[in-house]
Amino acid sequence: MTIDQVAAAVGVNRSSVSRAFSRPEMLSPETVARIREAAEKLGYTPNHSARALSTGRHGNLALVVPDVANPFFPPMIRSVQNEADHQDYCVFLGNSDEDPRQEEKLLGRFSGQVEGIVLASPRLSDERIRAFAEVKPLVLINRDVAGIPRVLIDxxxxxxxxxxxxxxxxxxxxxxxxxxxxxxxxxxxxxxxxxxxxxxxxxxxxxxxxxxxxxxxxxxxxxxxxxxxxxxxxxxxxxxxxxxxxxxxxxxxxxxxxxxxxxxxxxxxxxxxxxxxxxNRAGEAGQIATRLLLDIMTTRAVHDVRYVLETHLxxxxxxxxxxxxxxxx
Amino acid sequence: MTIDQVAAAVGVNRSSVSRAFSRPEMLSPETVARIREAAEKLGYTPNHSARALSTGRHGNLALVVPDVANPFFPPMIRSVQNEADHQDYCVFLGNSDEDPRQEEKLLGRFSGQVEGIVLASPRLSDERIRAFAEVKPLVLINRDVAGIPRVLIDxxxxxxxxxxxxxxxxxxxxxxxxxxxxxxxxxxxxxxxxxxxxxxxxxxxxxxxxxxxxxxxxxxxxxxxxxxxxxxxxxxxxxxxxxxxxxxxxxxxxxxxxxxxxxxxxxxxxxxxxxxxxxNRAGEAGQIATRLLLDIMTTRAVHDVRYVLETHLxxxxxxxxxxxxxxxx
DNA sequence: GCTTGACATGCAACCGGTTGCATGAAAACG
DNA sequence: CGTTTTCATGCAACCGGTTGCATGTCAAGC
Missing domain, CATH: 3.40.50.2300 (Response regulator)
Structure with missing residues (x-):
């Protein structure tokens, strides 16, 4: 079910169908209603790849951790997900197995289809981290690399x-x-x-x-x-x-x-x-890192943030x- | 850096550049080498969305669990990731928070950009699960819905x-x-x-x-x-x-x-x-479910598999x- | 030596959206 | 009542790959 089929069904141009979803204020309320109704009836869902191709926006984030099964990380994963979810982002999860090469591989695979990356306790060298940070918005957790936004649990x-x-x-x-x-x-x-x-x-x-x-x-x-x-x-x-x-x-x-x-x-x-x-504050770290990332992604401004979370007895x-x-x- | 820029640099058509990566056997070994070399030098990476748009293949899987932080799941997440990684797939992770509506939302968000879904301990109704399974290859873990491939930890x-x-x-x-x-x-x-x-x-x-x-x-x-x-x-x-x-x-x-x-x-x-x-055998379940999914995705044949893992005191x-x-x- | 085929490459349509600009009609203005 | 503005919608190019078919070249076959 494509945008053209919906357009044909309603008798409007494809651009109107597109706008009925992404820019409804440009259309008359009546037309929007007619199009949405038809789309609903036909079971139309915008094609994610096509949209990503023309807008350059994927609506995805990546989170890479050294070991999912280490109980330190699940709360962090959860809060990253949660925060991303609020802004309608999907989260890729990568498990580096404490291996820098695996980490590199995952980042390469992800970077083509995400807007930003949260990298937790990376094993990669500073240079490689910097290289990735230049290409995509990237926030570090528990790694202190000057110039790259980072959240540190002290x-x-x-x-x-x-x-x-x-x-x-x-x-x-x-x-x-x-x-x-x-x-x-x-x-x-x-x-x-x-x-x-x-x-x-x-x-x-x-x-x-x-x-x-x-x-x-x-x-x-x-x-x-x-x-x-x-x-x-x-x-x-x-x-x-x-x-x-x-x-x-x-x-x-x-x-x-x-x-x-x-x-x-x-x-x-x-x-x-x-x-x-x-x-531990791992959950908070995930939340803060994700907010930081989303902020950088929208403002396109990279501030040299070094957010330290103190821990307590x-x-x-x-x-x-x-x-x-x-x-x- | 696009395919056209590489093509221009080498002095060939865009289609040759495309084939140098996806169908090298169609080109003379010499041309392939020339193109690859230039691509490497220019830092060309195929655009994921464009490729997905024209091929319909995304190279992604989705895994949805009710609660990442529940210690039952991390070993499963880990083995799904691992298995997916062997076949060069990226994994979206979703946390439904034990909420069927959140689960539905996540599945909707994911389904547009994945080839298949592993759904663990779903809270969704059988009908909704069937509906999703009709659209995308889907394997269940710990849910017994007839006709849908499932891995059950007994x-x-x-x-x-x-x-x-x-x-x-x-x-x-x-x-x-x-x-x-x-x-x-x-x-x-x-x-x-x-x-x-x-x-x-x-x-x-x-x-x-x-x-x-x-x-x-x-x-x-x-x-x-x-x-x-x-x-x-x-x-x-x-x-x-x-x-x-x-x-x-x-x-x-x-x-x-x-x-x-x-x-x-x-x-x-x-x-x-x-x-x-x-x-528990959660890790094994994840591995088996993912293999099953990848198999279904490649063969396009849905067998009514019901894989049961017995447990012991x-x-x-x-x-x-x-x-x-x-x-x- | 001419035909046939194999093979390498180019051409152009297509995937399914988005978006700047053009168009036309209705509303506001003088 | 004519002109300008506003607003809704259409048109067509574009995003960056893939792929069926056409074309051209060269070697093998008769």
Whole structure:
């Protein structure tokens, strides 16, 4: 069902049918009604490709993430979708599998049929990112490239709060259980732990970098106990969850014997005890990035935005005063 | 950079440039090389819309799910993407928010620019689904509509195993905490509970349908306790997790006082106590559905496929013999 | 040596919309 | 009542590819 068939049915020119949908104010209300009615009856839908071809507008966005299945991203995906939906945009989702080449491939495939791109935690080099940003409006999440609009989640601020909170509760020696050494977030978090601890005159022991997982958390427990720490800050919630399980396994009570803090707040209050952690704000980041993108797309003006989302400590039940520990000794 | 500019640069007709990419065997190898070289140098990329307009092929698929953030779906999304990627397709992702109208809207938006659709756990009516399936190749996941290719995760088999296991452990009265009434999975699970219970001569109480969530699980606890059930089967893991928390809150011990079984195995062994649940196979379902779709798209033949993936009970620590309950009475 | 065929390339229509400009009729103006 | 303005609609070019058919060339076949 094409525009010409509708035009023929109504007895008007194709341009009138086109305008009945895209510029109804140009036509008499009566004609608009007649055309729309006929279109409705005939089941006419404007052809997306034809429209995109002549207008250059596709009505699509692309979102590329390293790993859909990582619980950090789904809330972000959701809010990007939601925001795009409000403006009638469709969203392509790409999963780069943490691989820069796959990321490049996806961006190439998408760029021909989208107005803008949200690129989350990219693995690509700065140069390549810049190259894509020159061709299409592009907003970064969790990557700091000067000149390209970016939304950064500063987990350091929340981790610093966590350390300060632990200090205030009387903990003098805390452990940081690292994530992957190549991770920007890990660097950020570890630095925040060390800096805050130094300021507050606390001892810090740091466990070697590892791929974050439930099992990694379990393995970290020995390190914490043997290191004599009374509190542990884990790279992420999954690691913290593994630690919780292993502490329980060994009869070490949390938070009475040892305090545990996670990071990213992806498990909510669903652990037992409910995990004290650092908020993630991934959903907000997605929302802000998308709004930024839509704004750039409409105004065509690229401002050098660097939007930083601070994170905060979310106190639940895996932290308690260190004083309690002394009872056991 | 258009095809004409490349043609002019090389001194050939636009059709030769077109063929250099889509039908190189029609041209002399030398011409193909010359054209490709020039195109490369000029940075020419075929215009996606123009190609789609004249060929009717977009190279896109759509995947619509009720809730991206529901941990059941990310593995499925991931495998659909992966499978699509192998055949150079881009994937639109839609989030229906469990709302049939939103689902309809998304399908309408997508259908103009995709070759096929994977529709997971749709909330739409059979008629609407059929209507869309008539227009575009469409494969369903977790919805059983005759005549439309579908991949079904038979959680019924696993749930039946669960009920049999509970019966074997001495439970005589069990509760089923429902999911959304429009959900095919919910119907299936509830039916499996009722059927197996009837066969084994158990009592069943069923809690009214609801949107599955942690909070819904918390609210379900009163129903279970007041209903006098000694075991509960929840619609999904998230609901079960909420129940676990609320039971703990009320001083009801799991599994000693009451047994809890989840469904979908999305939280693994990370709850406390580790949740007994039913395996999900969502990733496999996504992969199979996408292969089926791609197959239909290429062969243009719609076979009435009904692919069933059986599930199984995964016993962990939230189930125990009912005999333990008597001690408290 | 002339015909036939194979093969490489060009021509032009087509996909289905959008849009600047032209046209014609009715309304407003003097 | 004639002229100008306004407004609704039509015309035709254009977006950038694809593709059936026509054309021209050169080699093989008789």
């Amino acid at each position: 987990s350091g601020s929340g981790v610093a709060e966590a350390v300060a909170y632990l200090a205030q509760q009387g903990h003098r020696r805390i452990a940081y259980v690292s994530g992957p050494s190549s991770s920007w977030s890990n660097k950020q978090r570890r630095a925040a732990v060390k800096k805050t601890a130094a300021e507050l005159d606390l001892d810090v022991i740091t466990m070697a970098a590892q791929v974050p997982s439930y099992e990694a958390g379990q393995r970290a427990v020995s390190f914490v106990l043997e290191g004599g720490a009374t509190a542990a800050v884990a790279f992420d919630d999954l690691t913290a969850q593994g630690m919780l399980a292993e502490f329980r396994e060994r009869g070490v009570r949390v938070p009475r014997d040892v305090a545990v803090v996670g990071c990213d707040d992806v498990v909510g209050a669903t652990t037992y005890p409910a995990l004290t952690t650092v908020s 979310v106190v639940r039940e895996t932290t308690a005063p260190a004083a309690a520990n002394r009872r056991q000794g | 959680s019924g088999s696993g749930v039946a195993e669960a009920v049999a296991y509970l019966a074997q452990q001495g439970h005589r009265r069990i509760a089923y905490v429902s999911g959304p009434s429009s959900s095919w999975s919910n119907k299936q699970r509830r039916a499996a509970v009722k059927k197996t219970a009837a066969e084994l001569d158990l009592d069943v109480i069923t809690m009214a349908a609801q949107v599955p969530s942690y909070e819904a699980g918390q609210r379900a606890v009163s129903f279970v306790l007041e209903g006098g059930a000694t075991a509960a089967v929840a619609f999904d893991d998230l609901t079960a997790q909420g129940m676990l928390a609320e039971f703990r809150e009320r001083g009801v011990r799991v599994p000693r006082d009451v047994a809890v079984v989840g469904c979908d195995d999305v939280v693994g062994a990370t709850t406390y106590p580790a949740l007994t649940t039913v395996s 995964v016993v962990r620590e939230t189930t125990a013999p009912a005999a333990a309950n008597r001690r408290q009475g």
